[in-house]
Amino acid sequence: MAASERVTVALRTQEDVVLLRHRVREQAVGLKFSLLEQTKIVTAASELGRNVLTYGGAGEAIIEACMKNGRYGLTLTFIDHGPGIPNVEDAMRPGFSTGGGLGLGLAGTRRLVDEFELRSEVGKGTIVRIVRWK
Amino acid sequence: MDRVPIIKIGKYLLAAIQADVQDNVAVALQEDLAARIIAAGSRLVLLDISGLQIVDSFIGRMIGDTAGIVKLLDAEVIVVGMQPAVAITLVELGLTLSGVRTALNVESALAMAGIRDRN
Numbered sequence: 001m002a003a004s005e006r007v008t009v010a011l012r013t014q015e016d017v018v019l020l021r022h023r024v025r026e027q028a029v030g031l032k033f034s035l036l037e038q039t040k041i042v043t044a045a046s047e048l049g050r051n052v053l054t055y056g057g058a059g060e061a062i063i064e065a066c067m068k069n070g071r072y073g074l075t076l077t078f079i080d081h082g083p084g085i086p087n088v089e090d091a092m093r094p095g096f097s098t099g100g101g102l103g104l105g106l107a108g109t110r111r112l113v114d115e116f117e118l119r120s121e122v123g124k125g126t127i128v129r130i131v132r133w134k
Numbered sequence: 135m136d137r138v139p140i141i142k143i144g145k146y147l148l149a150a151i152q153a154d155v156q157d158n159v160a161v162a163l164q165e166d167l168a169a170r171i172i173a174a175g176s177r178l179v180l181l182d183i184s185g186l187q188i189v190d191s192f193i194g195r196m197i198g199d200t201a202g203i204v205k206l207l208d209a210e211v212i213v214v215g216m217q218p219a220v221a222i223t224l225v226e227l228g229l230t231l232s233g234v235r236t237a238l239n240v241e242s243a244l245a246m247a248g249i250r251d252r253n
Contacts, residue, residue, distance in 0.1 A: 039219035
């Protein structure tokens with residue numbers, strides 16, 4: 001049963017982000033996501049996985065198939081125990097970046113998914129949860 | 135794969151990024167291309183990304199930066215073979231690569247370059 005799938009990917013190195021992309025792709029293919037849907041969720045995973053390394057140092061990603069109102073979806077949860085984000089509103093604004101990137105990260109990623117939830121506590125870490133429905 | 139191979143075709147350089155590369159491999163390509171442009175005196179680089187299933191903001195920025203570096207060396211990059219799903223996702227992500235020339239395949243990139251060289 002697809003809905004019980006749950007895969008955890010530890011994120012410590014760039015190689016882990018490559019592995020994460022493969023795992024997310026596999027799950028998305030398994031749920032019969034279209035090529036465009038696969039591309040969007042894998043790209044979103046790549047952005048958030050890289051954020052974990054860049055801002056959190058290390059962490060993990062949990063990939064889960066889910067179901068709501070008869071629709072299948074893919075939930076990805078990114079957890080790090082880094083410094084956290086002092087101002088989440090600022091971080092979500094297009095163009096905002098502290099990591100030397102383009103500042104597209106969070107705002108751009110949000111556009112690629114159906115649900116986006118970010119919780120962060122300074123000194124404790126950050127959790128980002130995204131869902132893409134099929 | 136540790137390095138993206140760069141092939142010389144006549145006056146042109148062709149670099150094909152295959153499959154899923156790590157960030158540092160993409161960054162190494164910038165240095166390799168810069169060195170090869172000088173060594174070979176090439177005026178055109180075809181950057182084939184048809185093997186890339188996704189382009190995220192990091193790789194997207196790398197492509198834009200590579201085009202900028204190559205331009206400073208009096209050459210030009212044509213990005214070849216972007217997958218349609220990648221193009222749609224990239225724009226939604228907020229990255230349009232507006233300063234970068236593109237071609238659908240190597241053949242039309244070479245035709246584009248041939249026209250440029252005659253003028």
